[in-house]
Amino acid sequence: MTSKTPAAPGTHGAVLADPAPEQDRPLVELRRAGKSYGNIRALHGVDLAVHPGRVTCVLGDNGAGKSTLIKIISGLHQHTEGEFLVDGDAVRFGTPRDALARGIATVYQDLATIPLMPVWRNFFLGSEMTKGPWPVRRLDIDRMKRTADEELRNMGIVLDDLEQPIGTLSGGQRQCVAIARAVYFGARVLILDEPTAALGVKQSGVVLKYIAAARERGLGVIFITHNPHHAYMVGDHFSVLRLGTLELSAARADITLEALTNHMAGGAELAALKHELAQVGGVDVQALPDDAGTAPKTAAPDTADRTDRTNRTESTAPDSPASGTAEGKA
Ligand SMILES: Nc1ncnc2c1ncn2[C@@H]1O[C@H](COP(=O)(O)OP(=O)(O)OP(=O)(O)O)[C@@H](O)[C@H]1O
Numbered sequence: 516m517t518s519k520t521p522a523a524p525g526t527h528g529a530v531l532a533d534p535a536p537e538q539d540r541p542l543v544e545l546r547r548a549g550k551s552y553g554n555i556r557a558l559h560g561v562d563l564a565v566h567p568g569r570v571t572c573v574l575g576d577n578g579a580g581k582s583t584l585i586k587i588i589s590g591l592h593q594h595t596e597g598e599f600l601v602d603g604d605a606v607r608f609g610t611p612r613d614a615l616a617r618g619i620a621t622v623y624q625d626l627a628t629i630p631l632m633p634v635w636r637n638f639f640l641g642s643e644m645t646k647g648p649w650p651v652r653r654l655d656i657d658r659m660k661r662t663a664d665e666e667l668r669n670m671g672i673v674l675d676d677l678e679q680p681i682g683t684l685s686g687g688q689r690q691c692v693a694i695a696r697a698v699y700f701g702a703r704v705l706i707l708d709e710p711t712a713a714l715g716v717k718q719s720g721v722v723l724k725y726i727a728a729a730r731e732r733g734l735g736v737i738f739i740t741h742n743p744h745h746a747y748m749v750g751d752h753f754s755v756l757r758l759g760t761l762e763l764s765a766a767r768a769d770i771t772l773e774a775l776t777n778h779m780a781g782g783a784e785l786a787a788l789k790h791e792l793a794q795v796g797g798v799d800v801q802a803l804p805d806d807a808g809t810a811p812k813t814a815a816p817d818t819a820d821r822t823d824r825t826n827r828t829e830s831t832a833p834d835s836p837a838s839g840t841a842e843g844k845a
């Protein structure tokens with residue numbers, strides 16, 4: 516009975532059906548884009564599309580070009596080849612402010628927070644709410660506290676006390692506050708540069724949960740990571756960079772976790788490493804898995820539909836983010 520139902524237009528949050536591709540114009544798109552720093556070509560011929568309500572994962576080893584790619588999208592650098600489109604318009608951002616004005620927000624790993632200031636102050640840092648007419652204008656502290664609390668709850672983030680200095684939160688919680696902040700200030704595209712790189716298993720899970728929450732609120736998310744397992748938990752599309760070019764670009768339905776892990780591990784490179792280890796001695800090379808088995812034996816979830824993914828990510832949600840709670844901004 517679910518045959519060919521067109522995606523509900525204009526609904527928010529609960530759009531679970533896959534919209535028809537032609538209706539689903541990317542928020543951000545790169546076409547054969549590249550970037551050279553002088554005569555160093557850091558990125559070349561990259562195609563990438565970010566859709567509303569989808570998570571696009573960008574994977575790759577050190578120096579693969581991941582940061583270069585997001586710097587183009589976030590307005591820090593300009594591409595030197597190909598095209599960069601936002602809502603279908605070719606653009607060239609001069610500063611990160613230009614990107615923000617188009618709803619593209621970036622959460623960097625070294626978050627720009629002031630550790631000794633309370634959580635709510637950091638939430639509004641640089642965009643404080645004020646009250647009163649100009650000469651006697653002052654901070655609207657009550658409203659900022661209330662709003663920060665509401666917005667964090669809307670994302671399913673429950674903190675005991677917003678007065679506590681943000682420096683006392685864990686790395687994962689700080690990432691989550693930064694994500695909620697970007698959502699509140701109207702981001703449509705959220706770029707996360709290795710948000711789980713420095714985190715343990717549990718904290719990474721928390722961050723992944725909010726990535727899923729941002730997607731449920733209709734944002735397009737670009738999730739940069741080294742970790743194929745993290746990517747596969749929340750990703751809708753996977754782009755693997757190697758030496759500045761796109762080595763793999765696959766929709767979730769077209770790739771298993773095992774295949775993705777193999778791509779990241781670089782089957783051939785692992786074989787070479789194994790060979791080198793054999794020369795050094797002290798490593799029982801025979802006991803290592805063979806090249807075909809370089810991927811950890813994790814059961815790859817084989818269903819690719821969205822409902823399934825939602826279930827997987829919400830198992831840790833204390834309070835799943837309410838859909839359609841985007842009030843307070845636009
Ligand atoms: N400002 C720059 N000037 C010259 N070369 C640069 C500059 N920034 C990056 N590069 C080069 O471009 C290539 C890609 O770097 P990039 O930082 O994008 O990689 P990455 O995938 O983010 O790596 P990592 O995982 O280590 O963060 C590297 O070879 C790097 O040396």
Ligand SMILES: [Mg+2]
Nearest residue numbers: 578581582583
């Ligand atoms: Mg980088």
